[in-house]
């Protein structure tokens with residue numbers, strides 16, 4: 001009972017309103033707000049004070065379910081100005097770093113902020129995400145996305161072309177790179193990283209991966225590995241169980257590497 005008392009939907013909480021697979025709405029619970037769907041309007045006053053898991057009704061009598069949004073839901077529902085990092089890729093790459101609460105990490109580019117929000121959640125409450133993009137309008141959109149989900153507090157944004165200007169920080173725990181030309185960033189990332197720590201990079205094309213790995217090898221990075229994560233959803237239905245025919249078939253190749261210090265001369 002105590003657990004359910006802690007599980008009540010409060011004013012301004014984020015809630016995933018789920019009618020069916022095609023109708024899922026990430027909303028802030030605000031009294032009096034109405035969400036219109038082709039199955040009727042949802043009045044959010046009815047869900048405030050109810051527990052997550054509550055079943056509400058549209059004004060046409062259709063059930064909807066009040067779900068706790070997952071981190072992947074938050075990523076996929078950002079307002080997009082760019083392509084974003086996908087949950088399947090980020091899940092793998094985060095485990096390839098040592099990032100956790102209290103870490104200081106650099107991200108390039110901010111884009112729509114999908115990666116930024118996950119990093120901000122992971123390093124909180126005492127860590128910091130330093131997020132760079134050369135487009136001020138993209139940073140502004142990403143800031144709004146982060147404020148919407150409540151993860152803006154431990155993010156510092158910088159508008160700069162990092163290929164020319166580099167990063168301002170040193171001694172960071174990881175550098176995440178999602179730009180078309182990662183090879184230009186590799187020397188800047190080397191300067192910013194702590195020894196032994198991780199650089200990770202996303203690239204949609206093999207040619208980009210090859211140039212990035214050449215740059216990593218030239219810059220004293222080791223343990224360089226590239227993987228592709230292939231995801232297949234399985235439809236489990238009475239008429240037969242099989243993979244879904246359509247979906248996103250390719251996102252990016254994922255590269256990880258670790259910084260080695262320059263060898264000291266022995267006396």
Ligand SMILES: C[S@@+](CC[C@H](N)C(=O)[O-])C[C@H]1O[C@@H](n2cnc3c(N)ncnc32)[C@H](O)[C@@H]1O
Nearest residue numbers: 084085109111112113114115133134161162179
């Ligand atoms: C694919 S988007 C990043 C998407 C982001 N990871 C997300 O999940 O929302 C790439 C971003 O990198 C920025 N960018 C590309 N090259 C850059 C550079 N040299 N310096 C700063 N930003 C750069 C672009 O403006 C763009 O916003």
